[in-house]
Amino acid sequence: MTAETRDAFDATSKFYDRRLPYDTRLFQQLAIELALGPEVSLLDICCGNGQLSVGFADRVKEVVGIDFSEGMLKRAPQRPNIRYLRHDLNAPALPGAVADHRFHHFVVGRAIHWLTPESLVALIGSNLRPGGSVVNCGAGWSDDTPWLEQYVALRKSYRPGQARGGRGNAGLGMAGFAQQGGVRVNKTIWCDLELLVKHALSYSSLGDMAPDEVEYFREDLTKLMEPYRADGLYQGNAVTWGAIYRRNEQLA
Numbered sequence: 001m002t003a004e005t006r007d008a009f010d011a012t013s014k015f016y017d018r019r020l021p022y023d024t025r026l027f028q029q030l031a032i033e034l035a036l037g038p039e040v041s042l043l044d045i046c047c048g049n050g051q052l053s054v055g056f057a058d059r060v061k062e063v064v065g066i067d068f069s070e071g072m073l074k075r076a077p078q079r080p081n082i083r084y085l086r087h088d089l090n091a092p093a094l095p096g097a098v099a100d101h102r103f104h105h106f107v108v109g110r111a112i113h114w115l116t117p118e119s120l121v122a123l124i125g126s127n128l129r130p131g132g133s134v135v136n137c138g139a140g141w142s143d144d145t146p147w148l149e150q151y152v153a154l155r156k157s158y159r160p161g162q163a164r165g166g167r168g169n170a171g172l173g174m175a176g177f178a179q180q181g182g183v184r185v186n187k188t189i190w191c192d193l194e195l196l197v198k199h200a201l202s203y204s205s206l207g208d209m210a211p212d213e214v215e216y217f218r219e220d221l222t223k224l225m226e227p228y229r230a231d232g233l234y235q236g237n238a239v240t241w242g243a244i245y246r247r248n249e250q251l252a
C-alpha cells in the first residue's frame, strides 16, 4: 500500500502545480495567529512540491519539508532555509538529521488523511515543542462552485480513488489536540478547460491514465462544462483554509 501510494504520487507530481495554490492571505494571517518570526522552525508534513514550505519560508527561521515521493520533492522550489527530506512519515522515526529536532509548529497541507493516527501521535510526542500547534491546511474548489459536484463525479467515474491512508485527523484528538481557531479565505477564479483537466490528473488515483484515456476524459469534461462556459472560461470559487489545533493542557 505504501509503495503503491508513493508511486501514484510520483506519477501525478508533474500535474501537481495545477492544484489550486494556497492564497497568500493564509500565510499572512497564520503568521499572526502563530506568532511566527526569526526563531521559529516549522515541520511541513507530507510537503509534496513544497507549496506550504515556500509560503512560510520568509516568515520563519527554517522549514523542514518531509515527503516520501521523489517526484514531488524534485519539483519543490529550493530556498536557503528550507530542507526537504524524503521519508515515509508512517515509519517510526524522522530521519537522522532531524530525529531529535523539536519544531515550534507542524503544518500539513491536503495530506493529514495519509497519516495513521498513531504516526501523528508519535510525531507530536517526539518532535513538537510543548505549546506547539498543528495546522491542518487545504486549498481547493469550495462547495458552492456550481459545477463541482459533476466534475468530481466525472473524475471518480474514471477512477473511484484509493482508500485514503490512515485518517491522521483522529491522531489530533488522541494526542489531546482540539481546534482553536484558524483562517479561511475565498477567491473567485476564472480558469480554462486545460487547468481543469490537469487539476483532475493531479489526483494520485488518476496517475496511471494513458494518453488516449486522458483524451476521452477531456472530451467528457468539455461536454459537462459547456453550460458553464463564458468567453471560453469557467468560473469557480476557491477556498484556502488553515485549522489550528492546540493541546488543551488541562485535558492532556
Ligand SMILES: C[S@@+](CC[C@H](N)C(=O)[O-])C[C@H]1O[C@@H](n2cnc3c(N)ncnc32)[C@H](O)[C@@H]1O
Binding pocket: 005, 006, 009, 019, 045, 046, 047, 048, 049, 050, 051, 052, 066, 067, 068, 069, 072, 087, 088, 089, 090, 108, 109, 110, 111, 114, 115, 165
Ligand atoms: C495531496 S499531496 C499534498 C502536498 C502538499 N502538502 C500540498 O499541500 O500541496 C499529498 C502528499 O502526501 C505525501 N504522502 C502521502 N503519504 C505519505 C507518507 N506516508 N509519508 C510521506 N509523505 C506521504 C504524498 O507523496 C503527497 O506529496
